[in-house]
Amino acid sequence: MFAAQNGLKGDPRLQAISEAIRVVPHFPKQGIMFQDITTLLLDPKAFKHTIDIFVDRYRDMNISVVAGVEARGFMFGAPIALAIGAKFVPLRKPRKLPGEVISESYELEYGTDCLEMHVGAVQSGERALIIDDLVATGGTLCAAIRLLERVGAKVAECACVIGLPEVKDKFKLLGTPLYVLVEPRMLEDCRLRSKLDSRRSADDFDLSG
Numbered sequence: 001m002f003a004a005q006n007g008l009k010g011d012p013r014l015q016a017i018s019e020a021i022r023v024v025p026h027f028p029k030q031g032i033m034f035q036d037i038t039t040l041l042l043d044p045k046a047f048k049h050t051i052d053i054f055v056d057r058y059r060d061m062n063i064s065v066v067a068g069v070e071a072r073g074f075m076f077g078a079p080i081a082l083a084i085g086a087k088f089v090p091l092r093k094p095r096k097l098p099g100e101v102i103s104e105s106y107e108l109e110y111g112t113d114c115l116e117m118h119v120g121a122v123q124s125g126e127r128a129l130i131i132d133d134l135v136a137t138g139g140t141l142c143a144a145i146r147l148l149e150r151v152g153a154k155v156a157e158c159a160c161v162i163g164l165p166e167v168k169d170k171f172k173l174l175g176t177p178l179y180v181l182v183e184p185r186m187l188e189d190c191r192l193r194s195k196l197d198s199r200r201s202a203d204d205f206d207l208s209g
Contacts, residue, residue, distance in 0.1 A: 001171050002163065003053065003181045013049035018182040020046035021162065035162050035184050037072060037133050050076065053181060054159060055083040058129055061156055065128040067091050069115070069144055072133035076161065080131060089122055091115045091130075091144050102150065106143035115143050117151075124152025134162040135180065138173045145174050 008014060022039040026032060040046055058080065067089045068077025074090055081088035094103070094114045101116040122128065130144045141158045148155050155176045163180030170178060 001177075001179060002183070003179070006179070008053070013053060014182055016043075016046045017050050017161070018185055021182075021185050023185050033184065033186070035134055037075070037161060040161070041075060050161060050181065051079050051083065054080050054131075057159075057179065058157075059084045061129075062127050063129045063156060064126045065089055065122050065148075065153060067117070067122075067128055067130045067144060067148060069130065069132040069140055070096070073131045076133065077131035080129075086129070089117060089128075091117055091147065102147065104143045104147040104150070106139045108139070113140075115140070115147055117147055122148060122151050122153050126153045128153045128155050130155060130158045132158075132160050134164075134184075135160040135167050135178065136164045138167060138170060138178070141178070142173050145176050 003011070003014060017040065020040040020043040022036040024034040024036050027034040040050065054076070063084055063086050066077045066081035066084070066086045068074040068091065070090065070092045078088045080086075090097075092115070094116060097116055097118055100119040102119055103114050103116045105112050105114045128148050130141060130148070132141060132144075135141055135158070141160075145155050145158065157177045157179055158173055159179045161181050162184055163178075163182075164184060167178065167180070172178060
């Protein structure tokens with residue numbers, strides 16, 4: 001579910017998070033409106049809002065493992081894990097981890113991909129939270145759920161900063177709850193915001209004169 005549907009409707013932090021995300025049109029290919037979270041990371045206040053909302057939600061859920069999906073899931077997962085007193089486990093693409101791994105493949109639009117985790121990183125019976133920056137179809141998160149469940153972990157929830165409108169009614173993935181902060185920004189929203197900021201800057205300049 002989206003945060004605004006779960007007690008945070010009208011919370012100004014959600015607007016600040018959304019506005020800190022940059023839209024890059026036609027990247028990495030034509031027709032894609034890429035949601036660039038690097039600009040969110042450049043905004044300490046908005047980044048802190050993001051982490052704080054997740055920490056408030058998960059600090060009392062007895063989470064012992066926060067699993068971050070490569071690579072942008074690492075940026076959010078690690079500080080969340082530290083704040084709630086859980087260990088952070090990276091779920092990586094093939095041949096990135098040096099030790100013995102367990103793998104889980106998943107389907108892409110064209111072909112397949114794979115997530116890997118170190119053997120022994122997660123113990124049977126542990127409660128896990130999976131973090132990524134964005135959920136579109138849910139395929140990657142489903143692979144992460146299967147990977148953790150294969151070693152006996154209980155995935156309490158999956159959480160993402162951004163969720164496409166298509167997942168708005170997907171409250172669960174493979175029976176696991178899904179929690180999302182904001183919907184994607186549209187290019188038109190960014191342009192409108194830029195115009196408003198420009199007008200405010202011009203007004204401030206006039207007043208200062």
